[in-house]
Amino acid sequence: MMVLITYDVNTESEGGKKRLRRVAKQCMNYGQRVQNSVFECVMDSAKCREVKNKLEKIIDKERDSLRFYYLGNNYQNKVEHIGIKESFDVEGTLII
Amino acid sequence: MRKLLNTVYITSPDSYLSLDGENLVIQKGSTEAARLPLHNLESIIAFGYTGASPALMGACAKRNIALSFMSQSGKFLSRVVGEVRGNVTLRKAQYRLSDNMEESTKIARNFIFGKIYNGRWVIERATRDYSERLDAIKLKKVSEGLAKALNLVLNSRNLDELRGFEGESATQYFSVFDDLILQQKDKFFFHGRNKRPPLDNVNAMLSFVYTLLAHDTAAALETVGLDPYVGFMHRDRPGRISLALDLMEELRNVYADRFVISLINKRVVNFSGFMQKEDGAVIMDDDTRRTILQAWQNRKQEKITHPFLQEKLEWGLVPYAQAMLLARFIRGDLDEYPPFLWK
Numbered sequence: 001m002m003v004l005i006t007y008d009v010n011t012e013s014e015g016g017k018k019r020l021r022r023v024a025k026q027c028m029n030y031g032q033r034v035q036n037s038v039f040e041c042v043m044d045s046a047k048c049r050e051v052k053n054k055l056e057k058i059i060d061k062e063r064d065s066l067r068f069y070y071l072g073n074n075y076q077n078k079v080e081h082i083g084i085k086e087s088f089d090v091e092g093t094l095i096i
Numbered sequence: 097m098r099k100l101l102n103t104v105y106i107t108s109p110d111s112y113l114s115l116d117g118e119n120l121v122i123q124k125g126s127t128e129a130a131r132l133p134l135h136n137l138e139s140i141i142a143f144g145y146t147g148a149s150p151a152l153m154g155a156c157a158k159r160n161i162a163l164s165f166m167s168q169s170g171k172f173l174s175r176v177v178g179e180v181r182g183n184v185t186l187r188k189a190q191y192r193l194s195d196n197m198e199e200s201t202k203i204a205r206n207f208i209f210g211k212i213y214n215g216r217w218v219i220e221r222a223t224r225d226y227s228e229r230l231d232a233i234k235l236k237k238v239s240e241g242l243a244k245a246l247n248l249v250l251n252s253r254n255l256d257e258l259r260g261f262e263g264e265s266a267t268q269y270f271s272v273f274d275d276l277i278l279q280q281k282d283k284f285f286f287h288g289r290n291k292r293p294p295l296d297n298v299n300a301m302l303s304f305v306y307t308l309l310a311h312d313t314a315a316a317l318e319t320v321g322l323d324p325y326v327g328f329m330h331r332d333r334p335g336r337i338s339l340a341l342d343l344m345e346e347l348r349n350v351y352a353d354r355f356v357i358s359l360i361n362k363r364v365v366n367f368s369g370f371m372q373k374e375d376g377a378v379i380m381d382d383d384t385r386r387t388i389l390q391a392w393q394n395r396k397q398e399k400i401t402h403p404f405l406q407e408k409l410e411w412g413l414v415p416y417a418q419a420m421l422l423a424r425f426i427r428g429d430l431d432e433y434p435p436f437l438w439k
Contacts, residue, residue: 029118030133042136044099090136093393094104095386096111096122096129 002075003048003068005031005039007055010063022058023066026051034087040079042090097417100396100410101138104130105389107382109144109168115152137161139315141308143385144168154178162315169379170304175314175337183321189426190339194326201255203342203425203433204329208262209249210346210435215269216242217439218349222276230275241268255329262345269349276357283367284360293377297370298356300378301388305352306344308392312412313347314340316419322426343418350438351411355395364391404434 005027009020027033030051031041041051048068055066071078081087088094104120106113112123120137122130134155139162142148148163156163157178165173193199216239223235245265252258266289274286277298286298294300314324314337327338329345359365369384380388396412405417418436425433 025117028116028131030135032131032133041133043133047135088130090132091102093390094102094130094132095389095393096104096106096108 001042001044001048001073002071002079003031003041003043004071005041005051005055006067006069007037007059008065009037009059015060016063019058019060019064023055023064026054026058032087032090034085040087097405097407097409097413100412102136103139103141103393103396104132104137105393106140106142106146107144107386107389109146111142111146113140113142113146113148113152115149115155120152134159134161139163139311141166141311143170148176160319162311162318164311166307170307170385172307172310175311177318186321186423186427187323189428190322190326193426194328194332197254200328201252201258204255204258205249205252206433206435207329207342207345208258209246210437211262211348212242212245212249212265212269213435213437214346214348214350215265216246218276218354219269219272221439226278229278235272235275238268238272241265258329273353277360279361279363280367283370293373293375293379295376296378297367298360300370300380301356301359301365302352304380304385304388305356305392306348308389309344309347309352309415310337310340313337313343313415313419316415317343317422319416320419320423322419322423343415343422346418346435347414350436351414355392359388359391403437403439 007023007027009023010016011020024037027039027041030043030047031039034040043051052068059066106122108124110124111129114121114123116131118134120132120134120140121128140156141164143166146165153163153176157176163176165175167173193203219235219239219242223230223232223239242265245261245268248261249258252261270286270289277284277286284297286296289302290296290299291303294303317324317339322339324337324340326332327342330336330338330341332338365384365387369381369387370378371381372378396410398411399408400411400414401408402414402417404421409417414436421430422433424430
């Protein structure tokens with residue numbers, strides 16, 4: 001299934017910048033960065049629990065927020081892209 | 097059944113593969129061409145002299161992602177294999193069976209039975225589908241010949257006898273292979289199998305697709321804990337993935353050959369993508385190879401019902417399903433190895 005992960009990390013303090021980097025790095029491990037703080041991850045529910053757990057440990061719940069959008073298995077027709085930075089389909093044919 | 101994950105094909109020789117966190121990063125020169133999470137991948141196949149970092153090789157080995165390197169023309173060069181681990185009892189049982197000629201013959205018999213059976217149905221189906229365009233009498237004769245060979249195979253007493261029947265039936269099968277090509281006949285013809293190097297367009301495609309299939313079967317065997325190098329019909333030879341070749345026998349005609357024929361008949365490939373060198377060797381250009389890979393990837397996604405497991409799965413998982421059944425047989429959970437019999 002496709003899970004969309006977005007976040008807002010408060011970077012006013014030094015610790016915030018560190019958290020932001022760590023969150024971004026973890027998200028990168030699981031999915032494709034489609035916009036600055038938006039990641040598309042194609043994964044099963046076990047992987048999803050894993051990433052959720054990791055991210056929850058990193059963020060400061062008083063200051064930051066995380067959002068997960070579950071787009072299910074038939075996500076292809078739910079996503080539309082306009083403009084630059086075209087993403088690629090991890091489940092499609094990958095010839096590079 | 098397991099989920100079929102994706103395969104990445106890297107066809108540009110100037111790219112470099114590396115690992116960043118949990119991502120495969122493909123660099124072309126100094127720019128990043130792609131970044132893919134490893135958990136979405138089943139295997140990576142690199143064509144041409146593409147480099148890869150040791151860290152990536154390690155990560156792939158650990159996660160059971162098959163990483164293979166091929167030459168530009170699709171000739172197999174090497175596979176990355178991690179440390180030896182997993183089910184040692186299963187592997188030892190496999191070695192014991194492989195050392196025992198009588199047992200080896202029994203298993204090899206099933207592989208070859210599958211091969212001939214599937215070859216026969218490829219012909220039968222073509223006869224049925226294109227009855228007015230094909231020489232039905234000729235095809236029927238070959239089909240009957242193959243049906244007879246099936247009985248001989250079941251009664252073969254040793255590997256040499258079995259190889260004899262296998263060779264005979266392969267000759268029979270390939271004798272009508274040319275008839276199955278219905279389109280572009282002047283440029284795509286088959287007058288017998290040749291390899292190293294392939295001397296015509298059809299053989300060039302067959303060789304290429306067989307390499308892809310061998311990669312898949314070897315990876316499948318590795319996944320279930322078997323040693324792809326220790327075979328039953330193909331005997332040991334250093335560097336040869338004998339068991340993968342054994343397992344491939346029953347899939348060759350039904351999976352690879354039919355695929356090649358449909359590419360020609362549907363005009364997915366055309367003759368301008370093939371070049372003949374001075375020594376007669378036929379090579380494909382990059383675009384044709386890409387087209388074939390694309391079509392191969394689509395074929396892998398097609399769903400079928402597995403004839404033995406009676407379960408819906410993708411074509412791409414068939415090598416895995418067979419490897420799993422083989423492992424079950426070697427472990428003693430099944431009385432006999434059930435070959436993939438496709439009608």
